[in-house]
Structures are given as structure tokens and as C-alpha cells.
Amino acid sequence: MVRRRVVILGGGFGGLEAARHLKKADVDVTLVDRHNHLLFQPLIYQVAAGALSSGQVAAPIRHLLKRQANATVLMATVTDVDVAGRQVGLDSGETLDYDSLIVACGGETSYFGHEEWRGAACGLKTLRDAVDLRERIFGAFEEAERTSDSAVRDQCLTFVVVGGGPTGVEISGQLAILSRHTMKRDFRRIDPRAARVILLEAGGRVAAAFRPPTSANVARQLAELGVTVREHATVTDIDEHGVTLAVGDKTERIATRTVVWAAGVRAAPIAEVIARAVGADTDRAGRVKVNSDLTLPGCREISVIGDAARLTGPDDKPLPGLATVAIQQARHVANAIRDGQPGASTPFKYFDKGALAVIGRGRAVGELRGHRFSGLVAFLGYVMVHLFYLGGVGGRRITVAITAIGSLFGARESRVIETELASSKGPPSIAEARPNDHLT
Amino acid sequence: MVRRRVVILGGGFGGLEAARHLKKADVDVTLVDRHNHLLFQPLIYQVAAGALSSGQVAAPIRHLLKRQANATVLMATVTDVDVAGRQVGLDSGETLDYDSLIVACGGETSYFGHEEWRGAACGLKTLRDAVDLRERIFGAFEEAERTSDSAVRDQCLTFVVVGGGPTGVEISGQLAILSRHTMKRDFRRIDPRAARVILLEAGGRVAAAFRPPTSANVARQLAELGVTVREHATVTDIDEHGVTLAVGDKTERIATRTVVWAAGVRAAPIAEVIARAVGADTDRAGRVKVNSDLTLPGCREISVIGDAARLTGPDDKPLPGLATVAIQQARHVANAIRDGQPGASTPFKYFDKGALAVIGRGRAVGELRGHRFSGLVAFLGYVMVHLFYLGGVGGRRITVAITAIGSLFGARESRVIETELASSKGPPSIAEARPNDHLT
Numbered sequence: 001m002v003r004r005r006v007v008i009l010g011g012g013f014g015g016l017e018a019a020r021h022l023k024k025a026d027v028d029v030t031l032v033d034r035h036n037h038l039l040f041q042p043l044i045y046q047v048a049a050g051a052l053s054s055g056q057v058a059a060p061i062r063h064l065l066k067r068q069a070n071a072t073v074l075m076a077t078v079t080d081v082d083v084a085g086r087q088v089g090l091d092s093g094e095t096l097d098y099d100s101l102i103v104a105c106g107g108e109t110s111y112f113g114h115e116e117w118r119g120a121a122c123g124l125k126t127l128r129d130a131v132d133l134r135e136r137i138f139g140a141f142e143e144a145e146r147t148s149d150s151a152v153r154d155q156c157l158t159f160v161v162v163g164g165g166p167t168g169v170e171i172s173g174q175l176a177i178l179s180r181h182t183m184k185r186d187f188r189r190i191d192p193r194a195a196r197v198i199l200l201e202a203g204g205r206v207a208a209a210f211r212p213p214t215s216a217n218v219a220r221q222l223a224e225l226g227v228t229v230r231e232h233a234t235v236t237d238i239d240e241h242g243v244t245l246a247v248g249d250k251t252e253r254i255a256t257r258t259v260v261w262a263a264g265v266r267a268a269p270i271a272e273v274i275a276r277a278v279g280a281d282t283d284r285a286g287r288v289k290v291n292s293d294l295t296l297p298g299c300r301e302i303s304v305i306g307d308a309a310r311l312t313g314p315d316d317k318p319l320p321g322l323a324t325v326a327i328q329q330a331r332h333v334a335n336a337i338r339d340g341q342p343g344a345s346t347p348f349k350y351f352d353k354g355a356l357a358v359i360g361r362g363r364a365v366g367e368l369r370g371h372r373f374s375g376l377v378a379f380l381g382y383v384m385v386h387l388f389y390l391g392g393v394g395g396r397r398i399t400v401a402i403t404a405i406g407s408l409f410g411a412r413e414s415r416v417i418e419t420e421l422a423s424s425k426g427p428p429s430i431a432e433a434r435p436n437d438h439l440t
Numbered sequence: 441m442v443r444r445r446v447v448i449l450g451g452g453f454g455g456l457e458a459a460r461h462l463k464k465a466d467v468d469v470t471l472v473d474r475h476n477h478l479l480f481q482p483l484i485y486q487v488a489a490g491a492l493s494s495g496q497v498a499a500p501i502r503h504l505l506k507r508q509a510n511a512t513v514l515m516a517t518v519t520d521v522d523v524a525g526r527q528v529g530l531d532s533g534e535t536l537d538y539d540s541l542i543v544a545c546g547g548e549t550s551y552f553g554h555e556e557w558r559g560a561a562c563g564l565k566t567l568r569d570a571v572d573l574r575e576r577i578f579g580a581f582e583e584a585e586r587t588s589d590s591a592v593r594d595q596c597l598t599f600v601v602v603g604g605g606p607t608g609v610e611i612s613g614q615l616a617i618l619s620r621h622t623m624k625r626d627f628r629r630i631d632p633r634a635a636r637v638i639l640l641e642a643g644g645r646v647a648a649a650f651r652p653p654t655s656a657n658v659a660r661q662l663a664e665l666g667v668t669v670r671e672h673a674t675v676t677d678i679d680e681h682g683v684t685l686a687v688g689d690k691t692e693r694i695a696t697r698t699v700v701w702a703a704g705v706r707a708a709p710i711a712e713v714i715a716r717a718v719g720a721d722t723d724r725a726g727r728v729k730v731n732s733d734l735t736l737p738g739c740r741e742i743s744v745i746g747d748a749a750r751l752t753g754p755d756d757k758p759l760p761g762l763a764t765v766a767i768q769q770a771r772h773v774a775n776a777i778r779d780g781q782p783g784a785s786t787p788f789k790y791f792d793k794g795a796l797a798v799i800g801r802g803r804a805v806g807e808l809r810g811h812r813f814s815g816l817v818a819f820l821g822y823v824m825v826h827l828f829y830l831g832g833v834g835g836r837r838i839t840v841a842i843t844a845i846g847s848l849f850g851a852r853e854s855r856v857i858e859t860e861l862a863s864s865k866g867p868p869s870i871a872e873a874r875p876n877d878h879l880t
Contacts, residue, residue: 036582053493060578062626072628075582092586138500142476142515146532186502188512 003028006337007088007098009078009270011038011061014306014326015104019071021334029071030096032088036060036075039127042323045167047130048260049174050138054127078270083277083299100301100342102333103288105271107307107321110264110285117238121261124167133260137175140258141183144190151255157195158256160243162235163263164201165209166357169218171260172199173360176226181361197226198254200233200245202263207357207365209320214365214372221363235263265321271308278302283310287318292347294333301342305329313350324353356382443468446777447528447538449518449710451478451501454746454766455544459511461774469511470536472528476500476515479567482763485607487570488700489614490578494567518710523717523739540741540782542773543728545711547747547761550704550725557678561701564607573700577615580698581623584630591695597635598696600683602675603703604641605649606797609658611700612639613800616666621801637666638694640673640685642703647797647805649760654805654812661803675703705761711748718742723750727758732787734773741782745769753790764793796822 004027008015011033019031037058046052062073080089081101088096109123122133137159144156157179161172179195186192199206199222205215206222206229219229230247237244242255267286275282278299281289287310290296294303294311306326311319319325329348336344354368356378364378373381444467448455451473459471477498486492502513520529521541528536549563562573577599584596597619601612619635626632639646639662645655646662646669659669670687677684682695707726715722718739721729727750730736734743734751746766750758759765769788776784794808796818804818813821 036578050495053495055490055493060626063623066625074586076586090586092588094586094588138476139515146514146516146530146534148532148534183503185506186500 004099004337005030005097006100006102007032007096008102008104009033009088010104010106010268010306010308011035011073012041012104012106012306012326013038013323014106014330015102016061016064017327017330018102018104018305018334019065020068021331022338023068023070025070025334025338027070027100027337029068030074031061031065031071032074032076032078032090032096033061034075034077035126036062037127038064041125044127044130045124045171045174047127048124048133048137048171049178050134051174054131057130058127081270081274081277083274083302086301098301100337101303102330103271103274103302103304103308104306104326104330105268105308107265107285108268109261110266111261112264114238117261120240121162121238121259123261124171125265136258137178141179141187141190141192141195143257145187153190155242155255155257157190157192158254159195159197159258159260160254160256161197161199161260161262162238162243163261164199164203164206164229164231165262166207166355168199168201168260168262169207169222169357169359171262172197172227173222173225173358173363176222177360180226193226196228198228198230198256200235200243201229201231202234204231206231209355210357210365210367211372214367214374217365217372217374218357218359221359221365225360225363265307267308271304274302274304283318285310293336293344294329294348295343295345300345303333303343305333311348319350320355322355325350356385358382444539444777445470445537446540446542447472447536448542448544449473449528450544450546450708450746450748451475451513452481452544452546452746452766453478453763454546454770455542456501456504457767457770458542458544458745458774459505460508461771462778463508463510465510465774465778467510467540467777469508470514471501471505471511472514472516472518472530472536473501474515474517475566476502477567478504481565484567484570485564485611485614487567488564488573488577488611489618490574491614494571497570498567521710521714521717523714523742526741538741540777541743542770543711543714543742543744543748544746544766544770545708545748547705547725548708549701550706551701552704554678557701560680561602561678561699563701564611565705573698576698577618581619581627581630581632581635583697585627593630595682595695595697597630597632598694599635599637599698599700600694600696601637601639601700601702602678602683603701604639604643604646604669604671605702606647606795608639608641608700608702609647609662609797609799611702612637612667613662613665613798613803616662617800620666633666636668638668638670638696640675640683641669641671642674644671646671649795650797650805650807651812654807654814657805657812657814658797658799661799661805665800665803705747707748711744714742714744723758725750733776733784734769734788735783735785740785743773743783745773751788759790760795762795765790796825798822 006027006029008018008031011031015031016038019029022029038061040057043057047054047057065071065073076090076092078088079091086098109125111117123129140156144153147153159175161168175197179192183192207215207218222229234246235243236246238259242253243259245252271288272282272286275288278296280296288304290304290309290311294305296302307321313319332348333344352369356366358364362379364382365374366378366381446467446469448458448471451471455471456478459469462469478501480497483497487494487497505511505513517531518528519531526538549565551557563569580596584593587593599615601608615637619632623632647655647658662669674686675683676686678699682693683699685692711728712722712726715728718736720736728744730744730749730751734745736742747761753759772788773784792809796806798804802819804822805814806818806821
């Protein structure tokens with residue numbers, strides 16, 4: 001008898017947990033991801049800010065599953081899903097048959113239809129994003145130091161963060177710490193403390209997933225760190241020279257070379273492809289409206305979990321895009337599959353573990369089932385939660401935790417611009433040396 | 441009275457040491473580099489092999505000089521040197537006047553006139569090189585796991601290293617450890633231990649900078665690790681599908697997707713530009729033939745140090761391209777400048793600190809003034825020397841040293857492919873969501 005085949009699309013927190021939870025199940029698991037790594041998403045802003053290196057927030061998926069004999073990991077792109085034939089097509093030409101399909105493809109940056117902003121405004125979802133943004137941030141300080149044009153200098157020393165959600169709050173806090181503390185003695189011609197960090201929020205308050213008093217607390221603490229928080233500020237244009245805002249009925253222009261786009265996330269496109277194929281609805285952010293048991297309507301063998309799924313909680317609000325949600329959903333689906341079902345048949349219930357956002361230098365806020373907390377308690381909570389989850393990423397939790405905590409106070413270990421400037425004058429002369437004429 | 445101005449081209453070991461040595465001198469120092477970081481060159485092969493992250497082998501130059509008030513660091517490209525006018529032109533449009541110029545621009549990869557090999561054969565001189573090579577190495581294993589074509593699989597699992605100098609020895613040793621130890625359990629369809637690592641050396645022996653018995657020792661230890669060492673093998677062509685060799689009067693083809701080019705280094709082009717301007721000679725590798733005091737003929741205010749300089753030692757052989765040489769030369773020049781001279785006027789004498797090469801897993805070789813040593817003594821020597829110099833890079837010596845030593849036994853902390861595969865089917869749908877419609 002052929003073992004049941006489970007295909008998992010996506011190797012984020014949800015996909016990986018689903019695979020791990022099936023370790024002792026009598027199934028063959030194949031996990032497909034376009035990346036070779038599990039990304040510790042909540043810390044990638046620290047890669048952008050030069051505090052952590054990419055290897056510290058990511059671990060190879062196949063390494064994490066190396067001791068699980070029933071799991072195969074493929075780095076591949078899904079090109080096609082044949083719902084009727086129960087097959088997934090990959091860009092390598094291979095097709096994978098499945099008895100159960102778990103769609104855990106997560107989200108990606110959305111520019112809300114303004115694809116032309118992509119070049120100027122750096123997203124912060126992938127490792128590539130974070131490394132690119134790091135190059136821009138540190139490159140802007142370098143350009144400010146070397147230019148003799150004061151307008152260019154001001155433009156280089158202005159950093160605009162669009163979107164006041166957790167990512168926007170965290171990266172703007174880090175940018176303020178970077179310029180006001182970490183690098184304050186590094187330059188001779190500019191004073192990095194003069195850098196402006198502007199956080200733009202189209203809605204009425206930052207950290208809007210929290211309750212209003214917490215939002216106010218976040219805004220106040222950001223201001224104390226040196227961030228200019230602007231609410232009710234809608235971005236109407238972004239190009240490589242700056243950002244245009246609509247504030248009330250007035251238009252305003254901010255000259256900047258560095259724009260961080262932390263405003264929009266949508267489900268990865270493959271989620272919508274699958275939804276269309278089975279006739280399921282999607283919401284504005286491309287998330288698939290799933291049954292209460294996470295399966296798709298009329299299609300019990302396909303489950304969607306994590307950021308690609310839209311499921312409303314008891315308060316009629318969609319469940320938040322948190323790792324804890326994805327992990328709990330993964331276990332719910334995997335438990336059913338382990339019991340011999342194609343997918344879950346009981347409703348998924350989210351056990352709320354609360355939410356935290358860190359601002360930096362000992363400042364953080366949190367909420368857990370209606371209770372607010374902030375300051376040192378929230379900060380230590382943040383540290384402990386991240387310590388716990390990082391352990392799952394690679395087992396280097398102590399080193400990374402120390403680095404991450406240090407960074408919240410201004411330490412920076414990875415402020416490297418990998419790209420060099422163009423070569424010096426003239427084409428490199430053709431060497432006449434023979435092979436192995438080393439300089440050693 | 442205007443303070444004397446010292447301009448240093450290059451922020452490697454030599455340039456940085458020159459700047460530091462002038463800390464208490466009554467001069468203004470400007471250090472110019474195309475990169476923002478000092479690179480710990482001897483360890484970048486470990487970045488390529490996924491053992492260290494880029495932030496662990498590089499530190500921002502301006503951070504290293506932050507407490508030196510008389511030093512300004514500019515990330516810029518030199519476009520012009522006006523020897524008569526004593527000015528350096530930068531790509532930013534700025535010109536720097538100098539009373540003393542220290543050329544410490546180092547070396548770069550040379551393909552010996554075969555620029556067409558650059559795309560297929562990855563150099564290993566810059567951080568960018570190392571990160572690119574890392575993506576190729578781990579990408580090749582991923583492709584081998586997912587392909588169904590056995591010829592492609594064999595090609596992906598073949599790694600060719602061209603050049604048997606220290607870099608070639610170290611990276612081929614690491615590749616063998618990677619495939620035979622680190623990743624041996626990570627795959628389901630391929631056996632990474634079947635990967636072939638081939639080290640090609642055009643000359644008669646690897647590690648030719650050492651004496652013949654040491655070379656033989658290196659070759660034997662590489663073979664024990666699983667590296668196929670081929671001497672007298674001259675590369676005649678490289679493309680994206682493989683390498684063509686001339687062995688005696690026969691031609692041979694090795695199918696591979698991953699070629700590491702560790703065969704040639706030449707001085708950065710700016711060295712030759714300056715040499716021509718003052719009428720100094722250069723050797724085949726573009727190195728400037730300097731006076732015994734490191735100045736240029738007829739031009740006492742310009743000194744060339746490190747890999748860009750050619751100076752013969754008492755044995756009539758050119759001094760090796762080692763960090764210790766560059767550092768000693770930097771001090772020699774800086775001492776003279778501190779004493780009020782434009783450059784040194786006494787001959788530079790190299791104090792030989794020996795040479796070491798590491799093979800991996802406790803294997804290393806070394807030579808010091810005619811004495812050979814290998815095994816644990818050489819290995820511990822290697823570890824201690826690197827610990828000492830890494831301290832200068834960033835002060836994170838313990839963490840990095842532990843990681844680096846671990847890697848020599850197979851530990852890998854940074855096996856990340858930053859680049860993702862192309863997006864899944866179809867263009868991303870246009871989101872209709874408004875700004876701040878986070879998934880949180």
C-alpha cells in the first residue's frame with residue numbers, strides 16, 4: 001500500500017510546523033519553498049538595521065528537517081496546482097501527487113497597485129529585502145559624509161518609513177537608535193544625530209492592532225527616541241528623490257533617498273490561484289476565505305494556514321498575521337492528517353498568546369487578552385518569546401539573543417555594505433601573468 | 441599653519457594600520473575605500489562555505505577609526521591622481537590635497553586576460569564574491585536534489601577549484617567537509633557525500649609558497665578529506681557548463697556548474713595608474729616596483745604598501761601577499777610621516793612571522809623560517825593567529841573564533857541562499873486594499 005502523500009507549500013513557521021508535527025505519522029511529506037531557509041520574520045528589521053546578519057535570522061529548512069526521514073524538502077517554485085487531479089506542478093518539471101495539500105505560502109509585500117513604487121520603496125518581507133535595505137541605509141550615511149551639496153546631504157539623512165504597523169514601528173525605532181547612538185561618533189563631516197526618521201501612518205494611530213492607549217504609548221516612546229511620527233498622512237507618490245504626502249487637503253513633499261515600505265502585505269499569489277481553482281473567495285489582501293476547519297469549500301484535502309488564510313475569530317475580526325496563529329493552525333491540520341483524515345473536520349480555535357512590539361532600548365509594549373503592559377515587563381516578555389522561537393530556528397538561541405538584545409540598545413555587528421562602488425579609473429589592465437602567479 | 445595632510449588609498453590591513461599608527465601624529469588623515477568595511481580576507485572562504493556570515497568577517501572602517509579624531513573615512517572611488525599637483529580626485533567630484541600619499545589599494549581577482557571566464561568562475565576576493573559563491577554552492581545542492589536528470593545532478597554535485605594556493609586549498613577543504621560531514625543527512629534523493637571536489641593546479645604542487653614536503657603534506661591531507669587534487673592541470677576554458685583542461689598533450693572536460701577561481705590576483709588598477717604617472721615600473725601582476733623604503737622613484741611623498749607593492753626580500757623573491765607584510769610596511773611608512781618626513785627614507789625590512797594554511801578538521805600546515813610544522817600545532821597556531829587579528833577587526837573575537845573553529849569541524853551557521861526563485865504562477869494580483877491594511 002502506498003503511503004499517503006502530504007504536500008506542504010511554504011517553509012515558514014506554519015509549513016515547517018506542519019511538517020514537524022507529521023514526523024511520526026504514516027505519511028510522506030514533501031515541503032516546497034522558493035527559499036532554502038526558514039526566515040525568522042520578526043527579526044529581519046534588525047538585519048536591515050545592521051544589527052544581525054542574515055545567517056542569524058534564517059536557517060536552511062532541510063537542516064531543520066534533517067532528522068525527519070519522512071520529510072523531503074524541495075527548493076522550487078510552484079507553477080500549477082491541478083485540484084481535480086491532486087497534483088502540484090513545479091518549475092523543475094516535476095509533478096507531486098498529494099492526498100493532502102497544506103497551503104502555507106505566507107504573504108508578500110503589496111504596493112497596493114503602485115508597482116512603480118517598488119524600486120524606490122524597499123519592502124521588508126524577505127532576507128533579500130533586508131539586505132538591500134541595509135545597503136541603502138548605510139549607503140545613505142556614506143553619501144551624506146562625502147557629498148559637498150547640502151541639499152543632497154539632507155536628503156541622504158532623511159529616512160521615511162511608510163506604515164505604522166509593528167514592522168514600521170520597529171524599523172523606525174532602530175533607525176533612530178542607529179543614528180543617535182550607534183553611529184554618533186563615526187563621522188567627521190556630518191552629525192548623524194541630525195538624521196530625520198519619519199514614520200508615516202495613513203490611519204489615525206500607529207500600532208493600530210493594539211488598543212488606543214497602547215498606540216499612544218508607542219507614539220510617545222518613538223518620539224522620545226527621535227522618530228517623527230505622523231498620523232493621518234497618506235502617501236500619494238514615491239520616487240527615488242522623495243515621498244509625496246496628502247495631509248488633509250494639502251500636499252507635501254519630503255526629499256529622501258531611503259523609503260521603507262512597511263504598509264502592505266498580501267497573500268502570495270499561489271493562494272489566489274488555488275482559491276480560483278476550487279471556487280473559494282479571497283479578501284482584498286488575497287487571503288483565502290477558509291472553512292472554520294481551515295479546509296477549502298468542497299475540498300477537504302486542501303487546507304490553507306497562516307498569512308494566506310482568512311479566518312475570523314470570535315470577535316468577528318480576522319485572526320492576526322502572527323507566527324503563533326500559523327503554528328497553531330499547522331498543528332490543527334497535521335493532527336487530523338495524522339489521524340487518517342485528508343484535512344481537519346473540527347473548527348480551528350485560536351488560543352490567544354497576545355501580541356508584542358518592541359521599540360528599542362528597553363522600550364516595548366504588549367497586550368494579552370485585554371491587558372496592556374509596557375516598559376521592562378513587555379521588553380523582557382519580548383526577549384523571552386523571541387528566545388523561545390529562535391531556538392526553533394537553529395539552536396543558536398543564546399548567541400542570537402545576546403546580539404538581538406544588544407542591538408536594542410544600539411550595538412551593531414553587521415553594518416556591512418556588500419556592494420562596492422564602481423572600479424577606479426580606466427579598465428583593469430590585462431594581466432600578463434600566468435596561472436598560479438599568486439601574490440603570495 | 442595648515443597640518444600636513446595624509447591620504448591613504450585603501451582600507452585593508454595595510455591602509456587601516458597606517459591610519460591607526462598616525463593617531464598621535466600632527467597630521468590630518470583621510471582614508472578612501474570603495475567598500476565601507478575592512479575585510480578579514482583570510483576567512484572569507486568561510487563565508488562562501490556557509491560557515492560565517494558577512495558581518496563576522498568585516499567591520500565598518502569608520503567604526504574602527506571612530507575614536508581617532510584626526511582620521512576621516514570616505515567611501516569613494518578614486519578617479520584620478522595628479523602627482524605633480526599632489527591631489528587625488530574622487531568620483532564624488534571632490535579633490536583631496538595631500539602632502540603624503542599611501543597607496544594601500546590591495547589586489548583583485550585576475551583572470552589572466554580571460555575576462556569571459558568571470559561570469560562562470562567565481563572569484564574569492566571581496567565579500568560580494570563570497571556571498572555570490574555561497575549562493576552558487578548551496579544552489580547547486582538544491583538543484584541536484586530537485587532534478588530528475590542524472591547528468592544535471594552529477595554536474596551540480598561537481599565542484600572545481602582552480603588554483604592550489606592557500607585560498608584554493610582552504611575552500612576545497614571546506615567544500616569536502618560541507619558535503620561529507622555538515623550536510624550528509626540533509627537530503628533525501630541525493631547523497632551529498634557523492635559530491636566531487638576537484639582542485640586544479642597548473643604547477644607541479646599545491647601550496648607552492650611552502651616547501652615541497654609541506655606541499656606534499658597538504659595534498660595528502662586534502663585527499664584524506666575527499667578532495668581530488670590534480671597537479672599539472674592547466675585550465676584552457678571555462679563556461680557555465682564546465683571546465684576544459686590541458687593535461688600533458690591531452691584535453692579533458694569536467695562538467696560542473698560551480699567553479700571557484702582562486703588562481704590569480706593582481707594589484708588594483710589604480711596602482712598602475714599611479715605607477716605610470718611617476719614613471720615607476722610594474723610587474724606582471726600589476727604590482728608597483730617600489731624603492732627599498734617603499735617610496736616611488738623620484739617621488740618620496742608617495743608610498744606603496746601591501747599587495748600593490750613589489751619589493752624583493754633578502755632571498756630575491758618578492759615579499760608574500762600577507763597581512764603581516766602590509767601591516768609592517770604601514771608602520772614603517774607611518775613612523776616616517778609621524779617624524780615629519782613625506783615618506784620613509786630607510787629600507788623596509790620584513791620580519792618573517794611565517795605562513796600558515798588550514799585544511800580543516802584539525803588539519804593545518806605552517807612554516808616559520810625554514811621550520812615546518814603540521815597537525816595540531818599548526819592548527820592551534822592558525823587559531824591563535826586568527827584570534828589575534830580578528831580582535832583588530834571588531835572586538836567580537838571570541839564569538840567569531842568559536843564559530844570559525846567550529847566550522848573547521850563542519851559546523852555551519854550561515855547556509856542561507858538570499859536570492860529566491862522566481863515567483864509562482866501568474867502575475868501577482870493587484871491588491872485592492874488600502875494602505876495600512878496589514879495582515880496583522
